[in-house]
Amino acid sequence: MEARCKPTDVSRRRFLTAALAGATLAGTAPLLAACGSTVAAAVPSGPPKRGGTLRVGVTGGGASDTLDPHIPATNPDIARVLNLYEPLLLRDHDYRLQMLVAESLKSSPDARTWTAVLRSGIRFHDGRPVTPADVVATFRRITDPKDPKSGAAGLTMLGEVVATGDRTVEFRLTSPNSGFDDLLGQYSLGIVPADFDVKRPIGTGPFKADTFTAGLQSTFVRNEHYWRPGEPYLDRLSLINFSDDDARINALLSSQVDAIDQVPVALVDVLRSDPRVQVLRSETGTWLPFTMRVDRPPFNDVRVRQALRLVVDREQMINQVLSGQGRVGNDLYAPFDPAYNRQLPQRKQNIAEAKRLLAEAGKPNLDIELVTAPIQAGAVEAAQVFQQQAKAAGVNVRIRKIDTTTFYGENYLSWDFAQDFWYTRNYLPQVASGSLPKAPYNETHWNDPEFTDLVTRASATVDPKARTGLLQKAQQIEYERGGLIVWGFVDQVDAYQSYVAGFVPDRTGISLSGYQFRQVWLGTAEGGAA
């Protein structure tokens, strides 16, 4: 297979050290350095080549894996959905809205009616053209009251979807929403034919479904009807589920897969030292906040919330929890939103001020319980670092670690002090998901009339300047008295073999360039066998 290392390259002691530390693979760095030097593959250049099979190791998934475009739950589901189906529009690598099935989407002046024009000549996998009736049927399927799909929660203001022409569809809203385009740009809103059946998974995506085994792997072939000229470059795509980090990385190192998503931050340097492997690092808007319930003591006292925010050493969080793979946060989310409030001063650790606030609140020796779970890499570590940092201010944090399923069980959204995990979103969609009294994931039970009023007005405002003004005021309120500690944004780190080309950094927080495998191509024939 690959050029092998001679056994003499590696002393017995080094091997044993590596083997003993091998449970995390962390100890293998010197080995990789010792033996990889002869096998560096040339990084492909020039115009993309067509053909070949890309084998991708994807984290998570299981027996409940699905090809249903509208209920993706795990990473492999998301990867499949993004390659089989396309929504009307979607966020691109730079987190800008990009038209896919729709050619354009325009709002009426009152932001109550949105008109989408379908891309001309766009076809489903079986060659049929996409019609407005298909779009109507798609949204009927998603918002079916008997069986609402994932996207339904974000579309509560959607009144009706009407076909108004050969290529036009109208979205009529029950309340004005100037950010409706943002809400439509979700991967779980893929357009499917009116007669869609998940047994025949047909969409407009760059790949067609070939085989699918829940929990193990799925394969795809090129969609010859794809509307982007030249793409996809690959003949075949194979997505392989991995439940374990070590197995995924081992599969990459033993050349059984061509790319893997989600490299644990501790192993980034190990992979970087292997010349056969490229590491793809993306700055994202993904965040792992601490969530304080603003309606329950002691967090119903704004001084306590401010004190806990001042306790955090954000730089240390990034370095210790994320091994430096991230950027500090300022207790605000949606950093890529054009309206993100950059004028607010960066909050820094200030133990003296935190102590003063706690004393003023009558809680100088605060004792609190923090519920944590491995909901995302770094979550439990963040809780532990926070526990240490809080000690300096005389705050005793008791950590209660539970498993992920329990965390998202019946007590999810009612923990007094816990954590959560969010991908990149713009401000208004994030508020709609988590920061309004009726938002489905309002972990902090945030209910601030002034804030709600600003957000409601901003939703109805089409003028970008006026809207930005309202949104920045709303952010200032959250910055001053909100219930979230947003200590940082997490970089996405993936890895791939050097002969693979076409991966670019992606801000969405979705792995491997947002799983956009249509842009990927193989520089050599090495990935051909699968």
Next chain:
Amino acid sequence: MTRLILKRLLVSLVVLWLVTLLVFVATLLLPGDPARAILGQQATPERIAALQHALHLDEPVWQRYLSWLGGLFTGDLGTSTSTQGPVTTLLADRVSASLVLLVLAAVIATPLGLALGTWSAMRRGRASDQVVSGISLVIAALPEFVIGVALIVLFATTVFRFLPSVTLTPPGEAVWAQPSQLVLPVLTLVLVVTPYITRMMRATMNEVLDSGYVEMARLKGMRERTVLLRHALPHAVGPVAQVVAIQLAWLAGGVVVVEFLFRYPGIGQALIDAVGKRDVAVVQAVTLLIAAVYIVVNLLADVIGILADPKLRTEAVR
């Protein structure tokens, strides 16, 4: 003797039933419910309610237990909550894949352990005996996870790179269609099990070789080969069968860790996935299966023990 065996069989069935009860209660104690586990962060109250109804999670506990127990007798292991299909379909390929691992490991480890143990006992005190004892002691002290990781580092990712580190069987293809994928998982299981068999065989053989009848046989001038095969080995079989049985039964459980490590698509993977998804029917089916393997293998060991032990054999006849 037949009565003794029948009694063992009956006890085994009771144990199996107790296992079903225990597993059922244990799975109920798992916090969180399957509907939420499946939907994850995407769960909305409407979707949870719809799924709970579809999965019969709104029925009383005893009713769910009884209908499941009833299904066992007709070969119906229930419905998986996460695939919403029959558990038997879900597990069919998985069981055969795991069985391949277990049988290969057993077929290699048992004769290897017996041979090494005998060889070692015959060379008692010599350097080769000490080497075998030392190595088997070290390997026996290592958990299967460490052995597996060491093998991966050695043969797949870092030192040599000629064996696959994970199993990537294309859908619809049997795991054994690419035999190279089986090498490391089987080797791990063999390395975990063999030392125990070796050590037990060596100890038993030492005892037997010291006994009066072996001495007598040697004094009669029999060839060492005949002494070993005719006189020593049959006496060692009984006690060693017990250890071999425990080791082979252990394989059924140990396969969970090994399958996780090598991403091997067997019952271990299915069990881990099912626990995470709170897929009670699958957890129960797999646990029951592992328990059944334990019980059957132990039963066989008992039978061999009874047949091999003249004292028990004659007592049973009386």
